[in-house]
Amino acid sequence: MQHxxxxxxxxxxxxxxxxxxxxxxxxxxxxANRLDALQVPSGLQAPAQPxxxxxxxxxxxxxxxxxxxxxxxxxxxxxxxxxxxxxxARVWFDRNDYTGDLLPFLQQMLRTQFTEQGIELVPDDSGxxxxxxxxxxxxxxxxxxxxxxxxxxxxxxxxxxxxxPHGRSASMTVSMIEHQYFTxxxxxxxxxxxRQEMTVLNQIIDRIGKEEIAIALTNKAKAPDVALEPxxxxxxxxxxxxxxxxxxxxxxxxAVFAELGLEVTDMNRSAxxxxxxxxxxxxxxxxxxxxxxxxxxxPVADGEYQLILSRADKQTALSLRDKSGAYLNAETVLALxxxxxxxxxxxxxxx
Numbered sequence: 160m161q162h163x164x165x166x167x168x169x170x171x172x173x174x175x176x177x178x179x180x181x182x183x184x185x186x187x188x189x190x191a192n193r194l195d196a197l198q199v200p201s202g203l204q205a206p207a208q209p210x211x212x213x214x215x216x217x218x219x220x221x222x223x224x225x226x227x228x229x230x231x232x233x234x235x236x237x238x239x240x241x242x243x244x245x246x247x248a249r250v251w252f253d254r255n256d257y258t259g260d261l262l263p264f265l266q267q268m269l270r271t272q273f274t275e276q277g278i279e280l281v282p283d284d285s286g287x288x289x290x291x292x293x294x295x296x297x298x299x300x301x302x303x304x305x306x307x308x309x310x311x312x313x314x315x316x317x318x319x320x321x322x323x324p325h326g327r328s329a330s331m332t333v334s335m336i337e338h339q340y341f342t343x344x345x346x347x348x349x350x351x352x353x354r355q356e357m358t359v360l361n362q363i364i365d366r367i368g369k370e371e372i373a374i375a376l377t378n379k380a381k382a383p384d385v386a387l388e389p390x391x392x393x394x395x396x397x398x399x400x401x402x403x404x405x406x407x408x409x410x411x412x413x414a415v416f417a418e419l420g421l422e423v424t425d426m427n428r429s430a431x432x433x434x435x436x437x438x439x440x441x442x443x444x445x446x447x448x449x450x451x452x453x454x455x456x457x458p459v460a461d462g463e464y465q466l467i468l469s470r471a472d473k474q475t476a477l478s479l480r481d482k483s484g485a486y487l488n489a490e491t492v493l494a495l496x497x498x499x500x501x502x503x504x505x506x507x508x509x510x
Contacts, residue, residue, distance in 0.1 A: 230354040233361050236368035248356035249332040250364060256378075257371040261329055262322050265367075269318065272366045289318040290336070294359065298342065312345035314338040316359055333360040385503050387510050389496045392469050392476035397492035399477040399499060401510045405431060405468050408475045411508040412466070418502035420454050424463075431468035437461055455498035455505075458491060 199205045234241045238252045238261075254261040269289060273280040279292030293315055297308040315337040322329035333356045340346050390400040401408055409431060416423060416435065425434040438461045440454065463482040468475055479495060480486055487495075503510050 230350070230357045232357055233364060235361075236364050237371050239364050239367065247332055248334065248353060248360045249330055250360060251328060251330050252367075254327045255371075257374045261326060262320065265320060265329060265331065268367050268370060269363065271370075272363055275366075287320045287322075291316045291318065291359075293339075296345070309341075311342055312338065312340040314355060316356065318359075318363075331360065331363065333357075333363075379507075383504065383507055383509055385500045385510065387477075387496070387499055387503060389493050390474075390476070391471070392478055393471045396478065396486050397489040398469075398471070399479075399492065399496060400471060400474045401477065402474055403510055405470055405475045408477070408510060409468055411506075411510060412468075412477075414506035414508050415499065415502045415510070418454060418505040419457060419498060421457075421464075433466040435464045435466060437464055455501040457498050458494040459487070 197205070232241050232245070232248060232250050234250055236252070238255050238258050240251050240253065241249075242251060252258070252261060252265060258264040266286060269280060273291065278294060281290045281292075282288070283290075293313040295313040296311045298311040300307050300309060314335055317334050317336050319332045319334070320329055321332070335352045335356055338347055338352065386403075387399055387401050390398060392398040403411075409428075412433065413423060416433070420437065420440050422436045422438075423433055424436050426432065427434075437457060437459065439456060459479075465480045465482070465484055467478045467480060467484075469478065470476070477499075478486065479492070
């Protein structure tokens, strides 16, 4: 046991020798030894010296970095798009349901935009290039009742339209042709001119986008034309006729049923047959109070009915029949026409 203890003590001393006997600290503040230039014997060529670690001298005057966000063309209108890698203040427009003929629409939008801002817009003979009047930027001074505006800078721009030969696409480019500044900080530097070009172009795109929204709302509010007429089916029975195909008419009828108070209890798509339940509903007190219009009423009794679609000389015949499938008389079918027309307009479908 004593021999083991002695051996353990000796091993512990050997293992901890590094911490017991520390060396002198290294001096790190001594100057580094610099090697002299390589002495090349006469008659030999000196090797090339690497220069990738050489630090270039700092310029005498450093310019301030532009920390503003980059200027971008914002294609916010439904008809607008920007091509990838575009360097100019340019946007492309494509014809859609809101623009109609594209080039006249863009020309009208340019006139509307600058007329609303009170800025002169002069077209050339071709009608594809426009020169604007002075577009000014102001600097506010003072406060409250003593606030005033002073012109900071102003510029004139050229707006160029380049339609494609097929007429479905056209580009619009804005370029600055003249600039004046009245305060030192308004002097253009770097890409300031392009930033102002993109600002003018984005204002035009935004105006076109608002016009597209206005056209869409107008189209939505416009009552659709109703082509439904009383007539006869292919077998000579009284029916309501629509020029829509049988598949199109089938897909739109459920919206009409909702306006007429008809409930679909079953359907047979292969036979183009709807099974319906009808119950007249009188407008309630709250509906009259809020001014809600009453639903169209059908000139039939409450009960179960069938509405069968069939083809009739490039038209579709709508035949409302009783529960057993028997045809209604001609007077009743004729009286059905007006309620169906009102329901079609309320549902905003095309029949």
